[in-house]
Amino acid sequence: MTQALVHQKYKLAVVSGGKPVLPRVSNRSSSSKTVTCLTHDKANYIVPFNNQIKIYSIETRQCVKTIKFANNETLSKIFHSNEVMVSHISLGDLSDPEDEKYDKITVITNIGDIVVLNYKGKLIEEPKTWKFNELEVDEEVLKVFRNKDQVNVLTSKNKFSPSCSYELYQYSEKKLTSIKSYSNVVISCWSLNEQFLCVLSKDQEKKKTLYVDSIFGDNFHRSFPLPLSGNASGSSNTHFVNVMALDNSCMNLAIGFASGVINVINLEDLSSRILKWHIDSVLSLCFTSDGSYLLSGGWEKVLSFWQLSTNMQQFLPRLNGVIVDVDVVEDKYYSLSLQLAENQTNCDYQLLLLNSSDLTSRLCINGPLCVFRTMVKDVIQPMSAVNSKLSTSSNNLHKLRKKQQRKLLKRKRQDFTCNMEINPLSKHLYFPHISAVQVYDFYKNEQVSYQYLASGINNSMGKVRLELNLRDPMISEVKFTKDGKWMITSEIEYPPEDLLSSNDLVYVLKFWTMNSNSEWTLKTKVINPHGVHAPITEILMAPRVINNSYGCLTADNNGGLKYWSFNNVTKSWSLTRVSLPNVNHFSNSVALAWSLDGSLIFHAFDEKVSVLDFNTFSKLDNDSPSILNEITLDSAVQSLILVNDRNLIIATQTTLNSVNLLSYKVENSFDLYPFVNGVYKNGDLSRLISYDESSGRVALVVNQLPQGEKGKPALQYSSSVVVFDSDLTTKLGIFQHDEYISCIRWNYDTDFIFVDIQCRLGVVSTTTSTEMLDELNREGALDALQSNEFEAQLKKLSGGQRERDHAMGEIGEEDAVFEFINGDNSDKLINMNSFTSMFENIDNVQMDTLFDRVMRVIT
Known part of the structure; x- marks a missing residue:
């Protein structure tokens, strides 16, 4: 070929x-x-x-x-x-x-x-x-304001510095004309009707002044010193302004401080009143259109409504994330931007659209929620009154980005892999997300569900101030039985910090089944399944011949191995077999493989691969030279794949090997070190290797180290996906991708699905439709139905039918625009809306199925 x-x-x-x-x-x-x-x-x-x-x-x-x-x-x-x-x-x-x-x-x-x-x-x-050709190199568009035929543009420069500069332009005839400049801007806001702008500026003597101006030049101008937050504390958070909001009539200005205090200033007489409820930084503020209510949000995960005329307060609690932005949309909706800040490795945002009348959710928008092994670039955590791993404090706000960039550039070894599994039954993608798991539909491109699997503080309420240092339990592994009806998870529970027991982690193994409401229900829970302080380093599901795949192997870092199976009598999972661990050898480089007939287990521990008899959990008899019971590699084993019960694919830190189990020889070997440079932590290389169980083809991801100008390191990665045959003798394809790929998995059909560090999902496929591979819109087919070409073709069909009917003397009307295609349904008209329902779920539909749908509409 x-x-x-x-x-x-x-x-x-x-x-x-x-x-x-x-x-x-x-x-x-x-x-x-x-x-x-x-x-x-x-x-x-x-x-x-x-x-x-x-x-x-x-x-x-x-x-x-x-x-x-x-x-x-x-x-x-x-x-x-x-x-x-x-x-x-x-x-x-x-x-x-x-x-x-x-x-x-x-x-x-x-x-x-x-x-x-x-x-x-x-x-x-x-x-x-x-x-906008008039913009300078480091000048960015911040906001565009429209007022009937007038358009003004607000830009900013030096956005990562402690104070930036603003420029307000008038836009006409595709040209920008400067109107006003603001220097040393600390923070700004504008009214909902986009008529007024408020800017907080700091001079050389560190005196802060507020400027309120009309955006469209109505000669409205106010300036006055920034009032204090009303907090007697001498903390820097008392004077640190986090967010501001301006009402539509330019009568009230709300200022949210890092201390949690909100100061509402009357711009006519500069009188102010203090609103206190938040116990951490106020992150979002917004007035309603009539100015009667002020909306605020922050770390508490509670949307607060302040009725300014009566000082009454209402709440919308138990939101999914920290409220980093709130907006009023056309007086009909409230738009909330939430950050799921528990994930320190990525910025996970969720957008909510709430009905303003009853606060019911109308839309919930987010993408795949990936937890990477290492923090990716441009991660921005919300502001907090205290410095923690989940937040940014006011003291190190402007140093954080440079520190993060230096840290990423300095490290030569990066591991941005993440965990992703595919359910064999539903084909949905499962992303472990701290204490929860996100279920994502790849073909519909939307989240199916988000379910908490571990109990923690974050599940029931928001964490504020020193509570941010309390770590929630973390889901480390998600696996499924071959029929997709059982889910096995492994999680880690963290004790509080600064205690004698802070390093005593608790490992939990859980077994779940799906209920009638399409939610996972816990059936069996095992605490420290391999003993105290013994982590679960690997989980491997049993093949179908073993108890219909209702079984799994778990391994620890001490060479121990345990087999768990489902008991049909007790309707629970229990420990069935045990292989004792090594007492003096510890390693996190552990991998498992299982033969299709269930008789042999391949257990990789450090640089050795042992062949075990499943019935006895012991090594095969080494007296016979024709029996292979142990393989020693050049470095620690990262992944094992048994392909077609004949070839054992072994990935170490430096090489990729294919061992023929019939001849006990290494048939092929590739040197991985020049490409991956040992950048993956123990076990994570298995996330970048997958194989098609039906064809035996193997997909390997190679992420290239970044190289900038003149050989200097950069932060822009690239990657390749290499597809091999079952014994690594032939490369079936090498494909390039413009970003770091974090995980690749077989979708139990013919495709390999991957996710990159931008949370984009891709496919390496042989059968996926051309529309998906070419990234065409799903509306493309519907647009074709609405085109003149389709109308002409339909007229041609109906015209042919009319001629046949005329020949038979059945129809004498000539003024019908659309005639009937099927004579048996002579009362059924077809127009451009007839096919709308057919295209509600057209993704990945084969041609014969599409034809059947068309025939059902027209017949």
């Missing part, structure tokens, strides 16, 4: 995933973090992701359209880097205010690129684009 044919057989594409973007979250000077947009008809909600723009139907709670950046050549050039984000979304065409069409949006990036897109119908191949 030639290389060209091989590449035609396998294809790689990034088709799903991504995470919501909060473009202003890295800009400390902006109180507003989120960029979203409600459509003209108030029926759809537009949300930018790091790889696409998604439009959600508020009524159906589903994504109805996806504008992927990789679909379009223009968009792929604009969003060529992870540093380029959507900074503003405006309804209509910004270059043509008189355009009355309600199917366009104008998207503006932080570097000044502007593109006009259709959010209804088919995406234009060459959309209208232009750029």
Whole structure:
């Protein structure tokens, strides 16, 4: 087979995933973090992701359209880097205010690129684009304000410094004209109606002054010193402003301090009143349109409503994450941006759209929630009054980013892998997320469920101040039986810090089954299954021949091995067999493999692989030279894969080997060290190797070390996916990806699914539809039905039917635009809406299935 044919057989594409973007979250000077947009008809909600723009139907709670950046050549050039984000979304065409069409949006990036897109119908191949050419190199678009035909643009420079500079421009005839400048800006905010701007500035003597101006030049200007928070404490948090909010009438200004105090200032007489409830930093503030209520949120995971006229307070508690932003959308909805801050390795954001009348959830938006082994770049934790691993304090706010960049550049060995498993029954992706597990549908590109599997403080309430240092239990492994009906999890419980028992971790093994409500129910729980202080280093599910796969092996770091099985009489899981551990040898390099007939177990411990008899849990008899019972490798074993019961794939820290179990010889070996450079921690290389159990093909991910200009290290990774045959003799394909791949898994069909550090999901496939591989929108097929070409074809079909009917003397009417395709249903008309329901779930549908759906509609 030639290389060209091989590449035609396998294809790689990034088709799903991504995470919501909060473009202003890295800009400390902006109180507003989120960029979203409600459509003209108030029926759809537009949300930018790091790889696409998604439009959600508020009524159906589903994504109805996806504008992927990789679909379009223009968009792929604009969003060529992870540093380029959507900074503003405006309804209509910004270059043509008189355009009355309600199917366009104008998207503006932080570097000044502007593109006009259709959010209804088919995406234009060459959309209208232009750029703010007047911007300087380090100048970024912060916000765009519109007032009828007037457009003003607010930009910022030096956003990572303690104080940045602002510039307010007037935009007309595609040119920017400077109106006003602000220097040494600490923080800013603007009113909901986008008429007023408030800026907190600090002079050289560290005196803080508030400036309130009209955005569209109505000669309204106020300036006055920043009042104190009302807290008598001498702490720096007392004077540190975290967030501000300005009402639409420019009558009240709310200032949230890091100490938890909110100061509401009357701008007419500069009188103020103090609102106290938060016990940690106030992270979000917003006035309602009429100014009667003030909304606030923070670490408590509680949305607080302050009725300003009566000083009454109401709450919406038990939200999923820290409230980093709150906004009022068209007086009809409250938009909340939550950060799931328990994950220290990544920024996990969730967007909520609440009905303002009854506070019911209308939309819940997030991408895959990945927990990486090492913190990825650009992780920004919310502000807190205390310094902890989950938060950023006011003292080290501006040093944190530089410190994180230096740390990543200094380390030569990085491990950004994450854990992902696929359920064999539902094909859903499972991501362990601290104390919970996220279930994600790869094909629908949406979260199915989010369920807490371990009990902790974070599950029942928010953690504030010193409670942030208390670690919640962490799910380390998720496995499934071959039929997908049982789930086995391993978790670690952490004691409080600064105690004699702080290092005494508790390891828990749990067995779950699915109930009628599609939730996992705990059936058996085992505490410290391998003894006190003995971690679970590996879990391997039994093949189908062993108790219908209702069994599993667990291994520890001392060479111990235990077999657990399901008892049909007691309806619970129990320990069945034990292999005693080694008393003086410890290693976290542990891997397991199981033969398909269930007779042999391959147990890798450090640099040795032992072949065990499953019935006795002992090594095979070594008296016969024809029996292989132990293999010694060059370095610690990272992963074991038994392919077709014939080849044992062994991945060590330096090599990838294929051992023929019939001849006891190493058939093929590849040197991994020049590529991976030993960057993965013990056992994590197994996350980057997967194999197709039906064909025996093996997929290996190789992440390249970054290289910047002139040989200096950079933070932009690249990767390759290499697909081998079952004995590693032939490379079936080598595919490039522009980002670090964190995990790859076989989907129990014909595809390999992977996730990268941008939380994007991709596929290496042989059978996935062309629409998915080419990253086409699911609306593309529906748009074709609405086109003139389809109408012409339908007329041609109906015309042919009319001619036949005329020949038989059955029809004499000539004025029908659409005639009937099937004579048995002579009362059934077909129009452009007849096929709408057919395309509600068209992802990954084969051609014969699609034809059957069409026939059901027209017959």
